[in-house]
Amino acid sequence: MSELDIAGQPPVSLDIVKYMRKTRGGKIKTATKSKSNRAIKITLFVLLALTIYGFLTFDYKNVDIAKAMAGTWNNVKVLFGQPKLTYGTWGGSLKALFVTFSLGALATIFGAIIAFFGSLLCAKNIANPYVANITKSFVAFIRAVPTILWVLIFTVAAGLGSVAAVIGLTFHSAGYLIKAYAESIEEMDEGTIEALKASGASFWQIVFQAILPSSISRMTAWTFLRFEINFTNALAVGAAAGVGGIGFDLYMAGNHYFDLRELGYITYIVVAAVILLEMIATKIKATVR
């Protein structure tokens, strides 16, 4: 045992071996025992247990999995290997792609406008706490309803068409962006708002002179991210609710004409568009920052 006695201080033990936790075999334990580690372990265990329970209880309807997988593999080969248009035209597909793009764009613009004002009611550093809580609960409710259900609900009220699709998509976009914008506003420097308040600036002066300039770059990044999501959502809504655009073409090719080659062709167009959007979004994010 090595001990130090520095100028009358109580001896300090340097015997580090005493503090090391060891396994029964004599190996040193490196993992730390903490609340967070335990929570992670419990979460992972519960998720794994639920997964196993799920697999045991699913109703597989006697599907021959090996055969179905082999069939799917063949279909994948046809889909990506031999794309060909039979029922549609190249120009028609591009036009449909543009419709989907426009549906996404409209929903993003509406969503962003609503979210800008919504986030002012919701950000902790400027809003009244009661109003903020009510807004947040309302937004959580809107986000909890899947986009497709909003679209189908509005289809009954507004008829099948772009209005139902855009409004349905807007609901979810606004809910998502309100949360994102509010977080951007909450991240800004507290001192700026305080200084403007002290100088007697009105609420809207604070919003347009301090909040908007300091959080616009983050908001733009979030908006573009949402635009990418809205594009895929517009596609899905087109397929599942039949509101048009390239999603509807996908649905027709797959579930109506049963034509894998046509489906493959449209898939290639969609994937190219998605990758292009992602590249543009990355570029815009880079220039905004």
Place this chain on the structure above:
Amino acid sequence: MDKTTEKAPRPNNQTSVFVQRKRTFTLAFLGVAALFVVSAVVTNYEIIGGLESIPKAVIWMAQHFVPNAKAWSRLPYILSKLVETALVSVAVTVCAAICAFFFSLLGTKTTRTAPWIARIVRIIAAFFRNVPDVVWAILLLFSFGQNILTGFFALFFSTFGMLTRTFIETIDEVSASCVEALYATGATSLQTVFNGVIPSSLPEIVSWVLYMIETNIRSSTLIGILTATGIGYLFDLYYKRMDYSSASLVVISIVILVIAIEILSNKIRKVIM
């Protein structure tokens, strides 16, 4: 933007930041306005009709979209489908996360695989991420039919692509320093993964998994409508029969499930992060 707070003297020939800012805003505003007009024309969107439809929809929902006695009698069946959908989302996310984790190890800088392997991993992840789950669902429907596995695999592919990318980013970001230290002590790749990468990036990974479970419950509703399985199919069935009160009960049960999962995962996140 922070230049306004600096006090440096400005030469006269340079435009002020305020003028510049105004110019950028005007340009951005015009761009967005143009995009709006073009999009509205392309989709035949009626702005006034759109605004009018919102109060109409609210009134319609208040009148028809309320669960009645018949709907409540269907609650046990709805709940059984809801549980099935939730279990599918959890199972998909867990399986995709396990596959994505090992796959992403090949793509990170920390495990020091050859650059060409890392590039291939990233391309495969991009492929799975960018092919929409709608396409997977329609494709799988050919061989699997109206089966729970159709939805499972459709969600699995897109979740796998998404999680591989986020795991690569997380691992590169979080564990770079401790991996460096472990390599310096002469640890092997596998030792580094199990003692450095996993412990340091686990909280982030669990947080992403919880987020994906939430997302997948919402997506599985849509996939369910396309592939005639789970809670999405049930909604579609009631909706097409115009049994709106039963459909509303489906929506309410989905909302309660999603919000419950969101609250729970936020609690877990607070403890582990």
